[in-house]
Amino acid sequence: MRFEDYNPLEGKHYNILDINGEIIREEELPSLSDDELLYLYKTMLYTRTIDEKALSYQRQGRMLTYAPNTGQEATQVGSAYAMEKDDWLVPSFRELGAWLVKGVPLKNIYLYWYGNEWGSHMPEGVKVLPVSVPIASQFQHAAGIGMANNIKGENNVVVAYVGDGGTSQGDFHEALNFAAVFKAPVVFIIQNNQYAISVSRKEQTTSKTLAQKSISYDMPGIVVDGNDIFAMYSATKNAIDRARNGEGPSLIEAFTYRLGAHTTSDDPTIYRDDSEVEEWKEKDPILRFKKYLLAKNILTEEWDEKTKKELEVEVMSTFEEIEDKSDTAIEDIFKYHYASMPPVLEEQLNEYKAFLEGGK
Amino acid sequence: MSNKLNIVQAVNQALMNEMENDKTVIVYGEDVGLEGGVFRATVGLQEKFGKERAFDTPLAESAIVGTGVGMAINGLKPVVEMQFMGFSYPAFNQIISHVSRMRNRTRGGITLPMVIRAPYGGGIRALEHHSESTEAIYAHIPGLKVVIPSTPYDAKGLLIAAIRDPDPVLFLEPKRIYRAFKQDIPEEAYVLPIGKAKIVEEGKDVTIITWGAMVRDVQKASEMVKSKGIIPEIIDLRTISPMDRDTIIESVKKTGRAIVVHEAPKSFGVGAEIVSIINEKAFLYLEAPPTRVTGFDTIFPLPRGEKHYIPSPERIAKTIEDVVKF
Numbered sequence: 001m002r003f004e005d006y007n008p009l010e011g012k013h014y015n016i017l018d019i020n021g022e023i024i025r026e027e028e029l030p031s032l033s034d035d036e037l038l039y040l041y042k043t044m045l046y047t048r049t050i051d052e053k054a055l056s057y058q059r060q061g062r063m064l065t066y067a068p069n070t071g072q073e074a075t076q077v078g079s080a081y082a083m084e085k086d087d088w089l090v091p092s093f094r095e096l097g098a099w100l101v102k103g104v105p106l107k108n109i110y111l112y113w114y115g116n117e118w119g120s121h122m123p124e125g126v127k128v129l130p131v132s133v134p135i136a137s138q139f140q141h142a143a144g145i146g147m148a149n150n151i152k153g154e155n156n157v158v159v160a161y162v163g164d165g166g167t168s169q170g171d172f173h174e175a176l177n178f179a180a181v182f183k184a185p186v187v188f189i190i191q192n193n194q195y196a197i198s199v200s201r202k203e204q205t206t207s208k209t210l211a212q213k214s215i216s217y218d219m220p221g222i223v224v225d226g227n228d229i230f231a232m233y234s235a236t237k238n239a240i241d242r243a244r245n246g247e248g249p250s251l252i253e254a255f256t257y258r259l260g261a262h263t264t265s266d267d268p269t270i271y272r273d274d275s276e277v278e279e280w281k282e283k284d285p286i287l288r289f290k291k292y293l294l295a296k297n298i299l300t301e302e303w304d305e306k307t308k309k310e311l312e313v314e315v316m317s318t319f320e321e322i323e324d325k326s327d328t329a330i331e332d333i334f335k336y337h338y339a340s341m342p343p344v345l346e347e348q349l350n351e352y353k354a355f356l357e358g359g360k
Numbered sequence: 361m362s363n364k365l366n367i368v369q370a371v372n373q374a375l376m377n378e379m380e381n382d383k384t385v386i387v388y389g390e391d392v393g394l395e396g397g398v399f400r401a402t403v404g405l406q407e408k409f410g411k412e413r414a415f416d417t418p419l420a421e422s423a424i425v426g427t428g429v430g431m432a433i434n435g436l437k438p439v440v441e442m443q444f445m446g447f448s449y450p451a452f453n454q455i456i457s458h459v460s461r462m463r464n465r466t467r468g469g470i471t472l473p474m475v476i477r478a479p480y481g482g483g484i485r486a487l488e489h490h491s492e493s494t495e496a497i498y499a500h501i502p503g504l505k506v507v508i509p510s511t512p513y514d515a516k517g518l519l520i521a522a523i524r525d526p527d528p529v530l531f532l533e534p535k536r537i538y539r540a541f542k543q544d545i546p547e548e549a550y551v552l553p554i555g556k557a558k559i560v561e562e563g564k565d566v567t568i569i570t571w572g573a574m575v576r577d578v579q580k581a582s583e584m585v586k587s588k589g590i591i592p593e594i595i596d597l598r599t600i601s602p603m604d605r606d607t608i609i610e611s612v613k614k615t616g617r618a619i620v621v622h623e624a625p626k627s628f629g630v631g632a633e634i635v636s637i638i639n640e641k642a643f644l645y646l647e648a649p650p651t652r653v654t655g656f657d658t659i660f661p662l663p664r665g666e667k668h669y670i671p672s673p674e675r676i677a678k679t680i681e682d683v684v685k686f
Contacts, residue, residue, distance in 0.1 A: 088434070117464065117465060117466070117467050118467055120465050120466045120467070120469070121466050121467040121468070121469040122466070122469055129433070129470070130462075130465050130466055130470070132458075133457075134453060134457045134458075137422075137426060137453060137454060137457055137458060139426075140422065140423050140425075140426020140427050140429065140430065140454065141426060141427075141429045141430040141433060141458070142430060143423065143426070143427050143430060144426065144427030144428060144429055144430020144431045144432075144433070144434070144438075145430040145431070145433055145434045146430070147427055147430070147431060148430065148431045148433075148434035148435065148436045149434065150412075151386060151412050151413070151431075151436065152434070152435065152436070170422060170450075171422055171423070171426060171453075171454075174418075174420040174422055174423035174426070175423060175426070175427075177418055177420065177423070178417065178418060178420070178423045178427055181417075181418055332467070336463050336464040336466075336467050336468050337463065337464050337502050337503045338463070338503065338505075338527050338602075339463075339471070339525075339526040339527055342555060342602030343602070343605065343606075344602055344603070344605065345602075
């Protein structure tokens with residue numbers, strides 16, 4: 001596929017693997033080894049297990065508000081797998097699969113959702129920005145990182161994510177404009193999961209596609225079947241290659257569906273029909289990929305079952321580990337606002353400590 | 361080597377020095393490249409350092425600050441310009457949501473050594489949104505430093521310190537006195553400590569705490585009351601946040617009286633904060649209630665009304681007399 005030849009106004013979805021697990025565009029199938037395919041599949045399973053466990057912990061009152069990813073595993077894992085280690089990942093807040101691919105430990109992810117800032121402290125060499133709760137503001141950071149790459153003469157690329165609702169924000173447009181003007185090596189990915197909390201895609205914008213917003217900035221835009229791991233990987237790889245070659249930014253609309261709630265604090269039954277959810281369950285990215293892998297004898301049911309169980313054990317033990325020792329130290333609340341603590345903060349910390357000691 | 365410069369020239373020289381000293385320093389914003397800024401603070405930078413390091417951007421304050429965040433994350437030291445402080449509001453989300461929080465959010469994993477420069481304050485007969493002083497809004501944000509020079513010497517030393525600071529600094533330039541006077545200052549780079557106030561004039565009867573363009577008006581007021589035997593001590597705060605409380609407290613303990621003078625609206629401002637600090641730390645030394653001489657709780661008027669708004673030396677002098685007589 002040549003990115004530049006695609007017209008986002010036509011609304012066609014770039015697609016390689018259909019819902020029956022069959023390849024419909026053989027010439028577009030990326031050349032990935034069996035090991036790589038199994039890694040992608042396993043990471044999608046890992047993502048889902050983490051989600052399911054988080055939801056169950058939340059219902060047990062052991063987890064705080066959590067934003068589920070189920071249904072969007074292919075958009076996340078497929079796109080992030082196209083990145084190199086030195087490329088930057090700029091997430092919104094629903095990029096679990098991408099974080100895992102980029103090497104963010106599950107411990108960090110659970111710690112963050114459990115309410116501890118150490119979750120956003122990335123291990124050395126993991127070039128992943130923290131969650132951005134304000135919507136679309138992270139796109140500016142992606143543009144800036146890309147501009148800095150150009151200034152420094154570095155060949156790294158930035159992949160940034162936003163939801164469908166984020167495309168209505170001014171920052172989304174300002175970032176696309178800056179990236180285009182400065183030819184910043186950025187791949188902007190919209191995870192169009194059809195709802196911004198309760199507001200549906202058609203109430204969000206009158207644009208026929210979200211990808212067509214790229215036209216204003218004279219950058220390539222494409223709508224990709226977000227539940228197709230091959231299409232997500234291939235389109236992102238193509239956009240990353242363009243960026244790395246100095247051809248500037250691109251916009252990818254990953255057309256997908258959030259099978260769960262926006263976060264554990266909302267109720268999707270208020271704003272969408274069960275029938276719609278059932279319809280999307282048929283398009284489950286994991287099932288589709290599994291069918292393909294089984295048919296190609298890359299995967300066996302036994303391996304699948306065994307892996308799911310292993311992942312579950314791993315996820316449970318990680319959660320239990322952070323659950324035990326996750327409280328924020330008093331000093332930590334004060335310590336990280338400035339490189340060194342100003343007198344006023346030192347005083348407030350000491351006064352509070354004295355109060356606590358006096359209260360014993 | 362030294363040279364005679366006004367504030368805007370001192371700012372320019374600070375940028376020149378630091379861009380020369382440190383290749384990671386990048387200057388950009390609206391009109392800062394080719395034109396050299398509407399106040400000419402960035403003049404000559406593009407010529408000297410090229411379009412890669414001093415450049416114009418599309419007109420979008422949020423993106424100027426937001427891309428600065430990305431630049432700083434990726435190893436550069438961006439010094440971005442908000443053309444006027446009153447134009448910084450579209451970037452407010454970036455400043456409060458990301459610039460000030462990134463270090464804390466990542467427990468020191470990502471830090472943002474960036475500077476946001478903005479001319480501020482009234483008195484130049486400008487349009488709406490060009491004249492206000494909203495330093496209190498920014499000083500209220502944890503994680504941000506707010507610095508305001510009042511002389512060419514301070515402007516250069518503090519701006520270089522801000523660029524070298526590991527934390528994000530909002531650097532507000534009092535445009536009313538951009539070209540009011542010149543000072544002999546070193547051509548080489550030098551730094552003044554951020555977070556440290558300066559005693560501009562030593563006195564004994566009352567402490568006046570002020571900053572930016574108001575420093576000179578307070579000095580005029582001080583001359584007026586000296587003929588009546590009152591000798592004020594004048595403190596130029598220089599850094600609004602984090603504030604040098606010790607210098608204020610020590611002075612008030614000596615004089616027993618305090619007045620805060622600022623151009624910004626009276627209520628909920630930096631003046632209120634300073635009065636609170638004095639009440640908490642020096643209450644038993646007070647011989648009169650600490651008070652404020654400020655702008656009004658109104659929108660800064662258009663040019664035909666601005667002379668009423670900015671505290672005049674006469675208004676300040678009258679308050680000094682009242683406080684000393686209390």
